[in-house]
Amino acid sequence: GDSVTQMEGPVTLSEEAFLTINCTYTATGYPSLFWYVQYPGEGLQLLLKATKADDKGSNKGFEATYRKETTSFHLEKGSVQVSDSAVYFCALSGDFNKFYFGSGTKLNVKP
Amino acid sequence: EAQVTQNPRYLITVTGKKLTVTCSQNMNHEYMSWYRQDPGLGLRQIYYSMNVEVTDKGDVPEGYKVSRKEKRNFPLILESPSPNQTSLYFCASSLGPRSPLHFGNGTRLTVT
Numbered sequence: 001g002d003s004v005t006q007m008e009g010p011v012t013l014s015e016e017a018f019l020t021i022n023c024t025y026t027a028t029g030y031p032s033l034f035w036y037v038q039y040p041g042e043g044l045q046l047l048l049k050a051t052k053a054d055d056k057g058s059n060k061g062f063e064a065t066y067r068k069e070t071t072s073f074h075l076e077k078g079s080v081q082v083s084d085s086a087v088y089f090c091a092l093s094g095d096f097n098k099f100y101f102g103s104g105t106k107l108n109v110k111p
Numbered sequence: 112e113a114q115v116t117q118n119p120r121y122l123i124t125v126t127g128k129k130l131t132v133t134c135s136q137n138m139n140h141e142y143m144s145w146y147r148q149d150p151g152l153g154l155r156q157i158y159y160s161m162n163v164e165v166t167d168k169g170d171v172p173e174g175y176k177v178s179r180k181e182k183r184n185f186p187l188i189l190e191s192p193s194p195n196q197t198s199l200y201f202c203a204s205s206l207g208p209r210s211p212l213h214f215g216n217g218t219r220l221t222v223t
Contacts (some may be wrong), residue, residue: 004153
């Protein structure tokens with residue numbers, strides 16, 4: 001069945017460091033891919049999305065490219081801020097109307 | 112304001128006592144779904160609904176029921192809760208199954 005695997009956390013970085021959170025997926029067909037962010041005590045919010053191979057999603061300085069050949073959708077940001085501290089989830093929606101989420105990666109950014 | 116509203120935010124109950132968590136959205140979304148979030152497991156889909164009177168099982172439907180009698184509402188029912196259903200629950204809605212989800216703020220359920 002469909003699934004998402006993302007790197008375990010926590011990830012601790014200093015402010016202005018480069019961020020990569022790895023995400024790979026398994027899916028039949030051609031899924032849509034998403035990154036969501038969760039701040040403490042809140043629900044998940046969409047960060048960015050991509051709907052087909054080679055699409056690049058971007059928002060608030062974050063980027064991820066849909067790589068069909070490597071079944072990956074890694075999240076990157078060139079310079080993180082303390083306010084980026086949160087839990088990040090990679091997710092996919094495939095051919096059978098279901099959503100699948102990774103286990104989440106907690107990011108801590110230190111001043 | 113476009114939103115998904117879940118109630119209650121916190122709920123403590125005892126094994127076997129039926130409970131309902133309500134979910135309502137004001138965006139006229141067709142697709143609604145429920146998830147549970149557990150440490151190390153991420154979010155897992157419990158049930159989803161493509162439209163009124165159309166519901167289907169997600170990955171972890173055992174012990175849960177849902178109904179979709181109106182487009183805006185999608186309650187989650189635990190007819191006989193057990194301690195292994197202690198979790199953080201989220202309702203979400205979207206335009207369709209491949210569209211971004213809009214999440215509620217969650218319901219933290221404890222079953223003793």
